[in-house]
Amino acid sequence: MTAGDWGLLQPTTAGTRDAAGDDQVLAAMVRVEAALLRAWAAVDDEGDGGAARLLDSVAADPTALDRDALVAGVARDGVAVVALVGLLRQRLDRAGLPAARLHAGATSQDVLDTALMQVARATFAQVRVRLVAAGTALAVLADAERDSPRVGHTLGRNAAPTTLGVQIAGWLDGISSAVAAVDGTRFPVQLGGAVGTGEQADRAAGRPGTIEALRATLAAELGLDDPGRSWHTERTPVLAVATAASTVTAALGRVGRDLVMGSREGVDELGLAGGGASSAMPHKRNPVGPVAMSAAALQAPGLLSTVARAAVSVDERPAGEWHAEWSALRDLLRLAGGSADAAARTVSGLTVHRDAAARNLRSADVGPADAVTLAACRRVADAAIARFQHTLGGERP
Template sequence: MTDWGLIDPGGADATATDDEAVLAALVDVERALLRAWGSVLDEFLDAQADALDSAALDRDALRAGVERDGVPVVALVPALRAQLEAAGLPADRLHLGATSQDVVDTALMFVARDALAAARASLVEAGRGLAVLGQGARHRPRIARSLARHGEASTLGVLAAGWLDGVSSAVAAIDAVEFPVQFGGAVGTGAAADAAAGRPGAADEVRAELAAQLGLADPGRSWHAERTPVLAAASAAASVVAALGRIAGDATFLSREEVGEVRLANAGGSSAMPHKRNPADAVAITAAAVEAPGLLSVIASAAIAGDERSAGRWHAEWSALRRLARLARSASAAASRLVSGLEFDADRAAALLADSGPAGARPDRDVLAAASDRVVDRSVARFTRLTEPEARA
């Protein structure tokens, strides 16, 4: 049975990143490749592309193929070819000029792109909420903490602005990623595609058409053993989770009964203590943030690749990249919920400040207000530039 989230709070949102989504993406790549060849060869291959049906594929046979061959595409291609033949359509153009890595790499870029796009949308929602919090609490004083001890006076607005800066950085990390197609054939030269078309440079034409069909980037090259595109996507996902992990950690601590500067509306229950209201969204984000660095290390280790196509290292990327994309999407959705139900208790924050011992806890109010205005305004302006198209124009 496929995992369905029973013990996976950090990756609870498996939308578009589960095995069914990956299989659909693999078939989408083969479908787009047929259409790309149709454009390059000036042939009508839309009927073949439309006949491919991921829902009708035998999952048990595909699982057996992965166990036997080490990759899913070896069993997938004959199954798709059988669909075409059953429909009375020629199958000679299916998978033409491609190798398994072309299809898997492109499909996983497709999955990662969509998952990080969904994460970005949730980040923007969370960021807008943080901007409102920051602007509304810019002159609400609190004690800032340094190395787990009281430091100097700050404001609740500055706290929210710091969180917003992390969200902005996560959005920027996603925006910086190019999600490229992969098309190089057996050893990355594109020779099979050139031979199939009967002219040099056909592989470049097919790759460009494939990118256009899928809405991915054309890298102008094959990157079978040059794995920085995967590392870039994985790093962006990890950056998202890390930025949100900081927010979750602060919210968890500041919502403790003995602190109380933050109130959380969306709370989970306890099986043993009915009076408890656990910070469920913050817990889920923290779980994702604890897991993500290990997954990123897998991607970084696999990036050394080797040969023209790597044995084993490439294979280790698949689940790690897919999992990082899922964690980023899940954590971002949880962050949006967390922020939507988060409130500051300005009176409690002021009381903690008044009880603090450090001399810096009693600053000049005008100086503090001016400093807070500067921090909050800059944070909100940066977020707006990154997320509002009219602000970027």
């Protein structure tokens, strides 16, 4: 197997910890199989003979699995789970551990859907940390600059006086919305068997209702939500994750665009730490973080559209729609994670140039800034900062 993509053409994720890489997805799939063994042991009221612990060790180092066999399996079967179950069964057989319950009652979509929900949950946990870091820094900066006058722009033209604090408060509002979207996302387990009825699990246990107990136990094992159903072709859970990821990129993309505009030569209201080099112009320092945030926001809508189209599914298991989700969903998660990382790094080094903002306001000749001060204070303190604190559940920024 080749090394796969590792960030050569994606500045948003290059150099960051990728929670949605192939190894992370593979590890999550193995964790699903291990958790399913434990769920069976709990439902059957007997131990799993150490089989789940062996799979735990495989999940801890998924690179030990035969990648060539997995890639061949994807080409042969259309999904890696079939080959993965074979490889895991071989591991258990060699160790002399019982493998009868491996993958019992599950289908490939159960394993991959559940694995991707684990990956999404892990990515969103990282995203939230970085959003809070960026929001915390912006709240402090907005409060400090609430009275610092600048010229506001509408439709690309000078409009009316405002303040730097109000502009920054607008960015903070976007981050609050992004945090709320992340916090409101649910990550359900998937377990329905071949056609979503759970009949195989009931038959394996020899009693009806096994699938419900198995699904609930599997969800508890993995820390996911129990939806009380299968959702093989009812794809709103995936669409919700994709929408939240796109919300993050949109909110941060807006910040990125403003940072590029405000830090341009001749405007100079914002100062960015560091900067990327130019291959042709050694004097340049490009705003790499804001550019990456903007690029992520521009890519996300197309990916979200793919997930939304794939949600128009068919039958008990779809032919192609489900498969179309995989890369689009994972790329959205990567973009959200990389954009949040870029935002946290960029905002931590952001400086404000009050003199330049005041100069630009005078040059714009749009009227005195005195009248806007009181309204700006309310906008910053009573609205944006208070909302951010409320979004964090009362935490102080």
